[in-house]
Amino acid sequence: MFARKRQSTGDLAFDIVNYTLLIGFTLMILYPLYFIVIASFSDPNRVNVGDVWLIPQSITFEGYERIFSDGAIWTGYRNSILYAVLTALIGTALAIMAAYPLSRRDLLGRNFFMIFFAITLFFSGGLIPTYLLMMKLNLMNTIWAVILPSAVDAFVIIIARTFFQGLPEEIREAASIDGCTNLRYIWSFVLPLSKPIIAVIVLFAVVRQWNGFFDALIYLEDADKYPLQLILRNILIENQPSGNLVDDIQTAAEKQRIVELIKYGVIIVAALPLLILYPFLQRYFVQGVFIGSVKG
Template identity: 65%
Template sequence: MKTVMLHRKTKGDLIFDAINYSLLTAGMLLILYPLYFVVIASISDPNRIYSGEVWLYPLGVTFDGYQRIFNDGTIWIGYGNSLLYAAVGTAVSVALTLLAAYPLSRKDFVGRNIFMWFFMFTMFFNGGLIPTYLLIKDLGMINTIWALVIPGAAGVFNIIIVRTFYQSAIPDEMREAAFIDGCSNTKFFLMIVLPLSKPIIAVMVLFHVVGFWNGFFDALIYLNEESKYPLQLVLRNILVQNQVSSNMMIDVDSYAAKLKVTELIKYGVIIVASLPLLILYPFLQRYFVKGVMIGSIKG
């Protein structure tokens, strides 16, 4: 019979565990409490929020803020625009990333190190905001979806991650065997490489969807019409500039009441804007972890 040796924790181990759990618990609370406070504040009486009474649980529960949000067309237009920008931008970015990363992963691609050097150069140096704006303007992309999609379509960091995946997951022997059977480069990429790339494609899709959904700065710079604003820019105008749609305040008279209702709407809009990603992330977390691991395996 096998003897099972049980390791008994020493006093030092117990002290280490206590400190470790304490620090982790404190870190967890620092992250979770702001999210929890936004949730309870979004359904609390704004007068109780202003007086500082709301901090542990909701007081004077009301869903007035959510009713005003969902009755406002600006929020729904922002939702639709964000979905459109995320879908189109992700499709373009993932396609360009895959098409750029695969040749760079091939050892027989002449000049791949030179191209990689040029790509790496753009990670440290760029033209700046004003030259970029003038370029976008000269290309006629101001106030269009392409101003949000084209400039950052191919991220160098993502190209490096996908290139590393190809180098580790697509062996040269597979390509050589396919070429012996008469397979062309294009057919090999479409019929063999892409089906084997489902994990990294999922990672790239998630990275870009999150990036486009949370992005607002490019929209702030390049979009002029409110009907084209993404949801995050609508949220930014409410949070930073208190620009709440008049439809949300149609029944509010005094300035003080408007300020209080605005605060209630702010918390509600944060929840509404974050809800899609908060729902999806627990199911897709393993792909984010896999993306990090892929980038740390090689090269």
């Protein structure tokens, strides 16, 4: 057995400082999340006076009971899931359709198209022109006004293009010799090897759509089409809970107490889908891309 090499005083001091800083940064990130969780089922009056900071006080689940019994929040949940799924499907398809041709060296004018896409990273059409475009396309107050503008962006296309450029050229040459068409090659070879980048594109699209509320605020009029984040905005910013969350409460003080409970509870409820989705996609970020693709 080899004896463990003793650390010098400088290395030991570095490790102590390093671990201290890392633990400090970790607590700075995790504690606000932990506080929201315990505040969601603690008495808001105890939260406001500072009694709740490590463990919940005067535990109550009335906020969650009202949240899960409110139809508007479930409608928002349904709409957000629908918007996120459609955005992921459409955005992933469009990103791959744009990125793969741009990754091919034999594409005529690919540099021009890349410049065209890159310009959109620095300039946008603006709110008013975009609003007028939605009106001209008759997309106002439809789900497509929320889905299509955020379906894909140039940043995702550039990331996917860079990934496709790293695919082994030998696979395409061998497939071409065997008479494989471009579409068949994409379906049979490119997509199976591209699970990591597809996972990234899907996660970007879902997070972007799930956290967005501005497009819905501008383009949607019917409350039945509101996503969950717009309902959450009304509760957090405008202090206006939707549906029948606080309609049965008479006194202003009690209504404010319940609203505070609902604020924290809705944040937790809104974050759950992403927390559930991420572990299923995270493994692709570290997975080897070309394992088994080329045998030497």
